[in-house]
Amino acid sequence: MKLQDMEDEKIIELYWLRSESAITETDKKYREHCMYIARNILNDISDSEECLNDTYLAAWNSMPPERPSHLSAFLAKITKNIALKRFRYYTADKRKKSAQVPIDEISESAVGTFDVEDTSDLKELAGLISDFLRKHSKEKRVVFLRRYFFFDSFEQISDITGLSEDNIRKILSRMRKQLKEYLTKRGVKV
Numbered sequence: 001m002k003l004q005d006m007e008d009e010k011i012i013e014l015y016w017l018r019s020e021s022a023i024t025e026t027d028k029k030y031r032e033h034c035m036y037i038a039r040n041i042l043n044d045i046s047d048s049e050e051c052l053n054d055t056y057l058a059a060w061n062s063m064p065p066e067r068p069s070h071l072s073a074f075l076a077k078i079t080k081n082i083a084l085k086r087f088r089y090y091t092a093d094k095r096k097k098s099a100q101v102p103i104d105e106i107s108e109s110a111v112g113t114f115d116v117e118d119t120s121d122l123k124e125l126a127g128l129i130s131d132f133l134r135k136h137s138k139e140k141r142v143v144f145l146r147r148y149f150f151f152d153s154f155e156q157i158s159d160i161t162g163l164s165e166d167n168i169r170k171i172l173s174r175m176r177k178q179l180k181e182y183l184t185k186r187g188v189k190v
Contacts, residue, residue: 005029008071015063022063023056026075033072034079040151041083042090051086055079080149125188132182136175139163143171 006025014022034055038048058078068074133141142161146152147168154165161168180190 011071012063012067015060016067023060026056026059026071030072030075034075037076037079037150038083040153040156041080041087047086048083051079051083054082058082076149080151128183128186128188129179132179140171140175143168144175147172 005028011022011025011029014025031052034052035048038051038055039045042048042051055075055078059075062078066074133144136144139161143157143163146157146160147154152160154168157163157168158165163171183190
C-alpha cells in the first residue's frame with residue numbers, strides 16, 4: 001500500500017455515493033493485489049485484466065447494499081470467484097491448456113457432499129475449514145492459504161515462507177489428509 005492511497009472506509013463510501021472515483025481509487029490501491037490472484041489462476045495477462053474489470057463491476061454492483069469490513073478480502077474473493085469461473089469455462093472443453101489450478105488437490109478433501117452452488121453450504125464449509133486452520137501453526141496456515149486461496153505455486157510459497165518446495169508439498173499433503181479426517185468427523189461425506 002502506498003502512503004497516498006485512500007483509506008478503505010472512504011473508498012467504500014464512494015461506492016455508496018455512486019461516485020465513479022470509487023473504481024479509480026480501488027484500482028490505485030488494489031490493482032496489483034487482484035491481478036496477482038487472477039494471474040495465478042488464469043496464467044494470462046489479458047484474461048486477468050478482463051477479470052479485474054469484472055471485479056470492479058461486481059464491487060460496484062455489490063456496494064450498496066454491502067459494506068465490507070475488509071475491502072481487500074472482499075475484492076480478493078470477488079476476483080478469485082470470477083477467475084475460477086473463467087478458468088472452468090476454459091478447461092471445460094480443454095479450450096486453454098496453459099491454465100493450472102491446485103483445485104483438484106483440495107476439492108476431493110473439502111467439498112464432499114456439499115452443494116458448492118448453495119451459499120449456506122459454502123458458508124458452513126468455509127466455517128469448518130476456518131476452524132480446521134485455526135488448529136494449525138501460523139506457518140502451516142500461510143502455506144495452505146497461499147496455495148488454495150491465492151493459488152501460489154510451490155516456488156512462490158517457498159520464496160514467501162523460506163521453506164523448501166519439498167517441505168511445502170509434505171505440509172500440504174498432510175493437511176489435506178487431516179482436513180479430510182476433520183470434515184468426515186463432522187459429518188461431511190468426502
